[in-house]
Amino acid sequence: MSVRLGGLSRWSLALLFPVALFLAAMMPTGDVLIQIAAIVLVLGLPLGLMRRRPIAALVIVVISAAVVVPAVHQQFSGRVLLIPLLVLADIVVGNVAAKTPRWQSVTAAVATAVAQMLLAALDNPNGLTTLYVIEILGVVTAWVIGNSVRQRRLYAAAQRTEAEDRAVQAERLRIARELHDMIAHSIGVIAVQAGMGRRVIDTQPAEARNALANIEETSRDTAAALRRMLGTLRRNDLEAGPVTRDPAPGLDDLESLIARTEQAGLKVFLRRSREQAQLPPDIDLSAFRIVQEAMTNVIRHAATDRCDVVIEQGQQMLTIEVTDAGRGVTGHGDHGYGISGMRERVSLLGGDFSAGPRDSGGFRVYARIPMPGEGA
Structure with missing residues (x-):
């Protein structure tokens, strides 16, 4: 009126x-x-x-x-x-x-x-x-x-409008990377476990049951993570109460990641520097996802049962190196987004990334991420 x-x-x-x-x-x-x-x-x-x-x-x-x-x-x-x-x-x-x-x-x-x-x-x-x-x-x-x-x-x-479009696109890419890294690793572990169980189900029923149990556990964990992510995406600002988000994974979760990976038959040897100060959330999450994706590619493409993970954390730089002695074609011939996703993560943090076959055989993933407030 x-x-x-x-x-x-x-x-x-x-x-x-x-x-x-x-x-x-x-x-x-x-x-x-x-x-x-x-x-x-x-x-x-x-x-x-x-x-x-x-x-x-x-x-x-x-x-x-x-x-x-x-x-x-x-x-x-x-x-x-x-x-x-x-x-x-x-x-x-x-x-x-x-x-x-x-x-x-x-x-x-x-x-x-x-x-x-x-x-x-x-x-x-x-x-x-x-x-x-x-x-x-x-x-x-x-x-x-x-x-x-x-x-x-x-x-x-x-x-x-352009800034809003860029923000939406960046968020879509972030979600796509998270979904890819989460699902690719879990599906890789499930595929290996299912193949092993199929081969030994007649001769080694106990091993087959272990494989099925690992598949069940990995599937439940992945489904729960997906539900949490989708629930967060579907939550809107009109809902009452504060928006709660599950903590993003980081390098402190590597032990559980390695345990799940070893269930798929890949032995992982981890070496970390003594300095393990708290990392910023974006760097911590990206480092975890890089290691996760690199190990997933070893499972899927390298045809080897071992890989080495080296993480060096200093005051100025965080370096991540994942190597294997497999066929040296990890991520190649694959039309997915594993290598490009890792490269995007490192680039957004102002770091350097390389991935390719080693001269001595196998494959190497290497990332250098500068720490905040310090020069590279």
Whole structure:
């Protein structure tokens, strides 16, 4: 209701503008200053429409000038009135240029310039060239300023939209990397366990049962992790209560990761530096995922039962190296996103990443991640 009343009051003041302007101009000329002050105050009546109805405000100003000025132009107040009306029209033209499409603002500016020149010719038929030039320059200047404001607004809006799109894309890539690393490792372990169980189910039932138990455990852990992730994604801001997130895995979880990996038949030899200070969450998660993905690729592609993981943590740099003595084609011939995902993680943290066959045989994954606040 208050919004409607506000709009009604603005329209009422704007539509009363020509009447109030005429009355102010027709005041007795005994006190010129009072008359000029009254005209200046009256000029503010249509300004309330400028924010939401810029075209309507301009139409009211131009029509009012076209009606009132001829009626009072022979009086002193009429001559005084012309210049403020021209300035007011230019201000409204700039507002139109700032808030409407270009074709509308250009049309409005041309119509305003024509109306101003006609009023100038009525007020002073002689020496119009200079006056016309001044009026046209005033309209053009107002339109250019308003159009520049509009362009800045459009540019700022486009920048905000682009930033939002980049943020959405970055979040999608982050989720895709997390899902890939989580699922690829689990599926790799399950595939190896299932293959081993199928081969020994007749000759070694106990080993087959162990394989099935490992498959069951890995599947449950993966399903639980997926449910937590999907639940977090589906949670919206309207839900009551704080949003709780499960802690992301880090290097402290390597022991459990290695235990699951060894169930798939891959023996992992881990060597870590003595310094194991708390890492920033993004570096800790990325380091864990790099080791996880590298070991997954060993399981899937290297055709070996051993890999070595070396993690060196210093004050300036965290280095991760995963090597194996397998076929040396880990990640190659594979159309997945394991290697590229690891490279993206390291790149986002400002580090260096390399992955490829070793001269002595096997494959090597190597990542250098600078610590925050330190140079690489």
